[in-house]
Amino acid sequence: MFEVETKIRVPDLPEIRSRLVRIGAGTPSVADQQDVYYNHPVRDFGRTDEALRVRYEGERCTLTYKGPKLATKGAKTREEFNLTVESGENLEEVLRRLGFVRSAEVRKHREEFALGTASVALDEVDGLGSFVEIEVMAHEAGAEAEKEIERIKGELGIEGSHIPQSYLELLKQ
Template identity: 50%
Template structure:
């Protein structure tokens, strides 16, 4: 699956949230998320622009591989493969036993809404601030995905600095 999205650093999520709620867009999920990132024993994911993430949300645990970023400008596109797992603790132990090293953790509160052919996510990330993301439906072509993202950004006032760095990259950059 190809993930095509934008991430915008915003000073306040409330105006965006109000527009979303006024529009009647359905809430997909909300709650706290804990993400642990791992590095491969075979290659350095920071150098290859890959990521392996183990996520614990309120009602699920997900292991995600993200391939190198492709695309240009303010849009971020990359391969994303997801696998639900039963236990965060067991998967963490398994990864470490086969040589993967935990490199960082990210904690956030997230709300996700279905709008058009996309998902709009409002994030409050510990240590980083507030962000709005728009991710196009996987079945859209890159061109159609970018058009849908731009339409939603304009309609819902999701404006500001667009970032192509992940939360992990932003946290690591901040620590330097």
């Protein structure tokens, strides 16, 4: 699967939340997320544009691998694999024993709305501020997912430039 997403810094999450409810996005899932990033023992993921993340969200824990960003005009597109794990602590211990190095942590409060085939996340990221992420999962990289993102962005009245960097990259700047 490919993750196609756009991230936009916004000044007013409550207004966007109201618009989402008005257009029928329904009740969001709300969670505090802790993302712990690991670097490969012999390959620098910062240089290869990959990511290995352990996400804690309530009682859930997910291991995510993200491949390098693909060259596209607008939204960020990359391959993504997710695996739910029973114990994040055990997973992190296995990663450490295999030589992976804990490199960073990102904490955020997220409200995630389902909107058709897309998800819209309202994020408050510690140390960075407020953002909206619009994401479409697709079987192949292509313009259709980007068109859907632009349609939703317009419907919600979201203005601003696409930020191609991850929250991790923004925190490291």
